[in-house]
Amino acid sequence: MDYDIIGDVHGQDGKLVALLGKLGYRIKGGAYRHPQGRMALFLGDLIDRGPGQLEVVTIVRRMIEAGSARSIMGNHEWNAIGFGLRDPEGPDFLRPRTESKIREHKAFLEQVGMDTPLHEELVAWFATLPPLLDLGDLRLCHAWWEPGSVDTLRAAMNGDGALDEAFLVASYRKRSLPWQALERLTKGCEIRLPEGVSFLDHNDIKRKDIRVRWWDAAASGYRDAALVPEGQRDRLPDLPLPSEITLGAVSEVPTFVGHYWLSGEPAIQNAKTAVLDYGAGLDGPLVAYRWNGESELSNAAFVSVGSRPM
Ligand SMILES: [Mn+2]
Incomplete structure (x- = not known):
């Protein structure tokens, strides 16, 4: 199977539609699919910031249901779950709704409506997203493939990759092991x-x-x-x-992450690591890597749409 790995979309439905088109995906039976059977892999952070919050989630969900995409969880989905769910052991939400957290989540809340049935339904869907994807010949997580945290998370993932509910609840308790594992994977080192x-x-x-x-x-x-x-x-x-602290590629398996809001011409970080976030949430390009099974990554495989105004 060949894959198109796509960086943080952040509610930019126009860029997503343009990128899927450029990669050759076409709508068939209500979902974008690739005529050669390629699959899109999303690195998380589908939401927050852009004008098409629901549009982006809907496009990705339909692709996942059609078998033409998979997506992992970014820090913005992790935050959104905590913002949306009440703490089963306390009076507040898992991620208390302070002014700054409402501000960070503003575009999403305005477009979806706070505490509407749609909001609740989307939060439940975010909770189904796996924190990492290991396909053998390639690996994805949102920010940092830290081996110890990967082991912690793998032990808490069910057959579909979703995190166990008790683990997810515990991940909002600062300094807990579940918290540390999701911090590292979705926010980095x-x-x-x-x-x-x-x-x-x-x-x-x-x-x-x-x-x-x-x-x-x-x-x-x-x-x-x-x-x-x-x-x-x-x-x-x-x-x-x-x-x-040891820096460098974490393994011999190509590893893709988003999150870091890089600038300049998209380029690999090394033969085994590629960051695909170039700030599409604001005025940067939405970037994909077209992977055809290679074990050494190459700058020729980037595809992007929308660019930073000079
Ligand atoms: Mn992020």
Whole structure:
């Protein structure tokens, strides 16, 4: 089976329709399908930000039902589940509805309606999405294939890949093992900066943890391994990362992730790792990788639509 792996769509139905068309998918019997039987694999973060929240979810669901796609869970679906479900052991929602969490989820809530039957139904569907997909010759997760967390999650997945309900509920308890596993897989590798050091993120919020390019074996220090706004890099110390952190491809199996909002011409991170998120949620392109069974990834396999205005 050959696969088209697709990065974070974030409610951009126009870009999704254009990309599926460019990849050769056509609507037949109500769902996009590929005439040669290829399958689309979505990396999660279908929702939040864009104008077509329901449209994107509907397109992907119909493809999954038709057998022409599969999708994993991104941090935005994980958040949406916690936002939508009440804590069975407490008075609040699993992810308390603070002002900032409502703001992050605004496009989705406005288009779907908060606590409507449709909202509840979509949340139930998000909970069916597997946190990872291992197809033997390729692997997908939203942000970081961290082997220990992968084992934790595999043990909690049912035959369809969905997480066990008790595990999912426990994943909203900060510092629990289920929480840590989903944090790592859907949000990536975060490292605390040395005492007294911080930087400003894209929203000018002060941060004391950096996200690192876990796939980059050439990076070794806080300054060169961090994913930070370029203007902030000089604030980070030119010191080696803690010795327990090893960066580089996690295995010999090609691994695809989204999440990282890269810029520039889409390119592989190394022969075994490709990040497919280039900020389609706002003005970036929606990016796919056309995989035909190769064990060494190549820049020639990227297909994208919509681009950042210059
Ligand atoms: Mn994400």
